[in-house]
Amino acid sequence: MHTTISRNNGDLFMEKVALSDIANQFGTPCYVYSRTALKLNFEAYTSALGNHPHLICYAVKSNSNIAVLQTLSALGAGFDIVSVGELERVLIAGGDPSKIVFSGLGKTSSEMRRALEVGIHCFNVESESELVLLNETASALSLKAPVSIRVNPDVNANTHPYISTGLKEDKFGIDINHAMTVYQNASLMNNIDVIGIDCHIGSQLTDVRPFVDAMNRLLILVDQLAELKINLNHIDIGGGLGVRYRDESIQSVDDYMRELLPLLAHRSETLVLEPGRSITANAGAMLTQVQFIKSNEHKNFAIVDAAMNDMLRPSLYQAWMDIQSISHSMGVDEKVYDVVGPVCESGDFLGKDRKLSVKEGDHLCLFSAGSYGFVMSSNYNSRPRAPEIMVDGDNVFLIRQRETIQDLTRGEQLLPVNSSSNC
Numbered sequence: 160m161h162t163t164i165s166r167n168n169g170d171l172f173m174e175k176v177a178l179s180d181i182a183n184q185f186g187t188p189c190y191v192y193s194r195t196a197l198k199l200n201f202e203a204y205t206s207a208l209g210n211h212p213h214l215i216c217y218a219v220k221s222n223s224n225i226a227v228l229q230t231l232s233a234l235g236a237g238f239d240i241v242s243v244g245e246l247e248r249v250l251i252a253g254g255d256p257s258k259i260v261f262s263g264l265g266k267t268s269s270e271m272r273r274a275l276e277v278g279i280h281c282f283n284v285e286s287e288s289e290l291v292l293l294n295e296t297a298s299a300l301s302l303k304a305p306v307s308i309r310v311n312p313d314v315n316a317n318t319h320p321y322i323s324t325g326l327k328e329d330k331f332g333i334d335i336n337h338a339m340t341v342y343q344n345a346s347l348m349n350n351i352d353v354i355g356i357d358c359h360i361g362s363q364l365t366d367v368r369p370f371v372d373a374m375n376r377l378l379i380l381v382d383q384l385a386e387l388k389i390n391l392n393h394i395d396i397g398g399g400l401g402v403r404y405r406d407e408s409i410q411s412v413d414d415y416m417r418e419l420l421p422l423l424a425h426r427s428e429t430l431v432l433e434p435g436r437s438i439t440a441n442a443g444a445m446l447t448q449v450q451f452i453k454s455n456e457h458k459n460f461a462i463v464d465a466a467m468n469d470m471l472r473p474s475l476y477q478a479w480m481d482i483q484s485i486s487h488s489m490g491v492d493e494k495v496y497d498v499v500g501p502v503c504e505s506g507d508f509l510g511k512d513r514k515l516s517v518k519e520g521d522h523l524c525l526f527s528a529g530s531y532g533f534v535m536s537s538n539y540n541s542r543p544r545a546p547e548i549m550v551d552g553d554n555v556f557l558i559r560q561r562e563t564i565q566d567l568t569r570g571e572q573l574l575p576v577n578s579s580s581n582c
């Protein structure tokens with residue numbers, strides 16, 4: 160997984176741009192992404208897949224900024240979406256509807272209708288009720304809905320329980336032992352066109368073994384279906400390949416495909432992948448500034464201007480993300496700090512027990528923040544959301560403005576005066 164952040168004479172650069180220049184120009188906190196890293200990470204997939212028929216559907220939920228989607232779309236990416244909001248983003252970014260797969264276990268009828276109208280590649284269906292609703296919705300439009308059944312292959316992805324999705328007890332997909340029945344029902348529905356099978360076993364997988372296990376289980380089912388004359392055009396193994404946040408050893412996309420593709424040799428089905436984190440995480444960073452330094456008997460705190468509303472991962476699942484000074488501070492002693500935000504929750508931290516040489520006013524860089532960063536941010540504590548910036552070589556583009564105080568109350572309404580009831 161590529162990152163394009165490097166240190167040069169003590170200062171951090173993304174591509175050819177000093178991160179201190181970005182912090183000074185746009186203020187902090189802010190998100191910054193490298194267009195070159197996005198391209199390299201996407202191309203790692205296309206080159207590893209070689210001539211095998213494939214469709215790489217970038218998982219929009221990991222970073223849905225329209226300039227990110229536009230960059231990937233221009234490289235030929237398809238998209239994995241989980242809502243009509245993500246669908247509209249892809250369309251705005253110039254994405255090709257015929258390369259979109261629609262995941263998610265709670266699609267509404269109106270979301271289905273919009274996706275049918277624009278002609279997406281496939282609905283990844285997660286329950287029998289969803290299949291019934293999709294058939295009805297397609298029938299009302301006199302269309303056929305292309306469908307893949309998301310099966311739960313019951314493999315252990317060995318990842319954090321919140322991001323493990325392929326075990327029997329998880330809420331996702333249809334039990335692989337029951338999938339045959341669902342396929343048979345689907346194949347009898349007038350407005351359903353059965354075209355594929357999919358799974359997604361979890362996120363931040365460091366090892367490719369679980370993907371291989373899952374693929375082997377899917378292939379058994381695909382062959383059983385073929386005996387019933389239910390022939391599939393594609394096999395979608397989902398996303399989930401991990402990235403290095405600290406010192407994890409992660410198998411590369413090349414390793415992954417070297418193990419996976421032999422299982423598909425002599426088979427004609429298109430391989431669909433839904434990578435998110437492995438494309439965006441290490442293409443991005445979040446910049447923040449130290450407001451105050453505070454110490455007590457036990458701890459030193461670096462209180463920064465970014466908080467859990469800006470970056471939730473450390474608070475939500477104790478994620479470890481690297482934090483470094485953007486520029487070396489001369490003559491400042493190294494100490495161990497908890498890097499915390501100003502939000503009124505003890506869970507509001509970006510990192511604990513970090514060795515840093517910092518003083519008030521210094522800028523810090525939070526690494527690997529390109530995935531599940533801005534997209535999970537909120538206005539908690541009425542904090543405007545941070546801007547997003549794209550670096551490309553020595554060019555810098557503002558791709559989302561910092562929210563304003565007006566943005567915070569947009570759509571809200573005061574009650575009319577004298578409207579309170581007298582009880």
Ligand SMILES: *Cc1c(COP(=O)(O)O)cnc(C)c1O
Nearest residue numbers: 218262359362398399433435436
């Ligand atoms: C989240 C998700 C992905 C992407 O996962 P990453 O770990 O970011 O690669 C792909 N497919 C589905 C169905 C998902 O829910």
